[in-house]
Amino acid sequence: MLMQLPTFAVVIVYLLAALLPALFLMRYIYRKDKIEKEPKGMLVGLVFLGVAAAVVAIILESLGINILSRFLVEGTPAHTIVMAFLVVAVVEEGAKFVFLLWRTWRDPNFNYRFDGVVYAVFVSLGFAAFENISYVMGYGLGTAVARALLAIPAHMGFAVFMGYFYARAKRCQDDGNVRGKRRNLWAAFFVAVLLHGFYDACALLGTVLSTLLFLAFVIAMYIIVIRLVKKESRNDQPV
Numbered sequence: 359m360l361m362q363l364p365t366f367a368v369v370i371v372y373l374l375a376a377l378l379p380a381l382f383l384m385r386y387i388y389r390k391d392k393i394e395k396e397p398k399g400m401l402v403g404l405v406f407l408g409v410a411a412a413v414v415a416i417i418l419e420s421l422g423i424n425i426l427s428r429f430l431v432e433g434t435p436a437h438t439i440v441m442a443f444l445v446v447a448v449v450e451e452g453a454k455f456v457f458l459l460w461r462t463w464r465d466p467n468f469n470y471r472f473d474g475v476v477y478a479v480f481v482s483l484g485f486a487a488f489e490n491i492s493y494v495m496g497y498g499l500g501t502a503v504a505r506a507l508l509a510i511p512a513h514m515g516f517a518v519f520m521g522y523f524y525a526r527a528k529r530c531q532d533d534g535n536v537r538g539k540r541r542n543l544w545a546a547f548f549v550a551v552l553l554h555g556f557y558d559a560c561a562l563l564g565t566v567l568s569t570l571l572f573l574a575f576v577i578a579m580y581i582i583v584i585r586l587v588k589k590e591s592r593n594d595q596p597v
Contacts, residue, residue: 375502376494379510380487387479387514390591391472400467401480407461408484411453415485418449438562443555451516451550454481458524459543472594474525475518475587478546482517486510508576512557515583520550522586529597553579 388401422445430437462468462477490510494502523546530538557579560572 405484447555475521478521
């Protein structure tokens with residue numbers, strides 16, 4: 359029945375299927391920002407910086423995979439694990455982090471701890487939405503359902519942890535704690551990389567054990583992320 363619809367309508371349906379999960383999660387995080395809402399123009403800009411990060415990541419991941427293939431045989435567990443952590447996770451979280459830092463670190467609106475979570479999530483979901491469009495257009499609506507339940511919330515989860523440490527780094531800077539600032543900035547990046555790498559490695563390996571680990575990891579991360587968002591929202595304070 360879907361194929362009988364006009365081409366334009368089909369494209370709209372696919373775009374909505376790709377974008378709605380990210381928009382829903384953006385709205386969720388935005389509503390949790392209780393004390394002082396961030397400017398909507400700034401948040402839209404962060405979403406588009408997430409798109410820019412996705413474009414940069416596509417280029418760098420292609421280069422990284424080509425280099426990795428010279429050292430490890432494609433399809434082997436070693437290749438899959440190294441690619442997941444050192445190529446995909448490092449490149450994607452690194453691109454998000456660079457744009458996040460560039461746009462928000464010196465912005466006067468960055469004055470509350472929960473702002474770090476909001477900024478990181480909007481960049482990450484801009485990245486995820488762009489990525490999701492390519493998957494849904496390429497593989498169909500069935501992919502949209504799976505990614506709405508897994509990939510999109512996972513990107514938000516990585517971003518919540520990134521934003522958690524990012525905000526603490528900002529607080530450390532304002533307190534003159536240079537070591538604390540540096541430590542938390544590195545934590546913002548590396549924790550996101552470790553979570554992302556583990557997620558991708560388990561998903562890509564395809565063994566019974568990796569699948570069980572993947573399911574357990576996803577459930578645990580979602581529970582922790584929801585609790586962390588509620589806690590940070592409830593206990594928000596100036597940086």
